[in-house]
Amino acid sequence: MYCVDNKHFPCSTSLTMKYIGGKWKSVILIHLTKDKKRYNELRKEIPTITERTLSLQLKELEADGLVCRKVYTSKPPLKVEYGLTSFGQTLIPVLDAISHWGKEASKAHKKIKIEP
Amino acid sequence: MYCVDNKHFPCSTSLTMKYIGGKWKSVILIHLTKDKKRYNELRKEIPTITERTLSLQLKELEADGLVCRKVYTSKPPLKVEYGLTSFGQTLIPVLDAISHWGKEASKAHKKIKIEP
DNA sequence: CCGCATCCCAGGCGATACTG
DNA sequence: CAGTATCGCCTGGGATGCGG
Numbered sequence: 001m002y003c004v005d006n007k008h009f010p011c012s013t014s015l016t017m018k019y020i021g022g023k024w025k026s027v028i029l030i031h032l033t034k035d036k037k038r039y040n041e042l043r044k045e046i047p048t049i050t051e052r053t054l055s056l057q058l059k060e061l062e063a064d065g066l067v068c069r070k071v072y073t074s075k076p077p078l079k080v081e082y083g084l085t086s087f088g089q090t091l092i093p094v095l096d097a098i099s100h101w102g103k104e105a106s107k108a109h110k111k112i113k114i115e116p
Numbered sequence: 117m118y119c120v121d122n123k124h125f126p127c128s129t130s131l132t133m134k135y136i137g138g139k140w141k142s143v144i145l146i147h148l149t150k151d152k153k154r155y156n157e158l159r160k161e162i163p164t165i166t167e168r169t170l171s172l173q174l175k176e177l178e179a180d181g182l183v184c185r186k187v188y189t190s191k192p193p194l195k196v197e198y199g200l201t202s203f204g205q206t207l208i209p210v211l212d213a214i215s216h217w218g219k220e221a222s223k224a225h226k227k228i229k230i231e232p
Numbered sequence: 233c234c235g236c237a238t239c240c241c242a243g244g245c246g247a248t249a250c251t252g
Numbered sequence: 253c254a255g256t257a258t259c260g261c262c263t264g265g266g267a268t269g270c271g272g
Contacts, residue, residue, distance in 0.1 A: 002222045010164050012218030013146045013211070014139070019221070020214075021137055022264070023130070030129045039234055048126050053265055055235060076272060077233040090217065095129070097213045098136075101206065102128030105135070106118045139245075155254050166246055171255060192252060193253040237270075244263085251256070 019064055020091065024049055024057045029088065030095045032067065036083035058082060066091065135180055136207065140165055140173050145204065146211045148183065152199035174198060182207065 002009045009015040020026045024046070031037060031045050042054060049057075061067035066088035072079040084091075118125045125131040136142040140162075147153060147161050158170060177183035182204035188195040200207075 002218065004222055009218075010162055011143060011146070011215070012222065013143050013215045015218035015222060016214045017137075017139065017142055021133075021139070023133070023137070024265090026133055027127060027129050030127070046126055050266055051235070052237090052267085056265085071234095073233095078235085078272085080234065090220065094210075094213045094217045097210045098132045099127070099129045101210050102118065102125075102131035104206070106120055106128065106131060166248095167255070168247085168257090169245060172245090189253090194252090194255085196254065233272100235271085237268100239267085239269105241266085242264095244261105246261080247259090249257080252254090 016094070019066060020094070022057070024053060025061060026095060026098060028054070028057055028061065029066065029084070029091060030099055032082060032084050032088070033092050033095055036070075036081045038079065038081055042082070061088075132210070135182060136210070138173070140169060141177060142211060142214060144170070144173055144177065145182065145200070145207060146215055148198060148200050148204070149208050149211055152186075152197045154195065154197055158198070177204075 002012055002015045004015060007018070009018065020029065027046055027049075028042065031042060037045070039054070039058075042058075043049070043051065046054070058067060058069070062069055065085055068083050068085045068088075070081045070083070072081065118128055118131045120131060123134075125134065136145060143162055143165075144158065147158060153161070155170070155174075158174075159165070159167065162170070174183060174185070178185050181201055184199050184201045184204075186197045186199070188197065
């Protein structure tokens, strides 16, 4: 049993999935592992995400302390950058593992023999 | 752009999350990395999952070729075991990374300084 | 450029009860 | 023991439009 922020998780795996689970969080995070990114850069690199969802997910990631939002201009056009916090950076090995497995799986999928 | 089973994913990360995303899949899988498990063993080790959900998730994992279901008796009481397929075993490093990060995060969470 | 507001929906997930 | 059946909530996420 693990506990963070007064929330309980039956195991450490479910705790991690609370941070990187969902359809988009890990995708956003992996784009931020390489560089800080602006909002529109993220949109272009993740073409199938909607603005609303990107906005909401970034907020949640920020609230979770994984992502840091920096505003560089006070008047429009705004310049905002998103980057990983030091806490967020601890996730990089996990995100790399996830990304790597996806690549291998897509390569190998047709040849794989599904057996015990 | 990645493609598996006629489904498209914007990046390899989202492909992986299709397999291990959701609230429970990774939790079930990590319990199977150590040993084959029976249905009720999994229920006991994941106390907060419902029977229905466990059943549905196991079916999906089986359909995805990650988990293998073996029936050992033809008459009740049934004996059924779930284990990872060879394809599912390729996920072990990913699952270990996820589990490990969750442990570290829960330990460190209160001391973490959230900064860029 | 960077969002928020509103509306809406599928399907993920839970609770409970029942079966071979 | 190992599941199904039924019901219903609730939230993640899509579509569209507006605002600083």
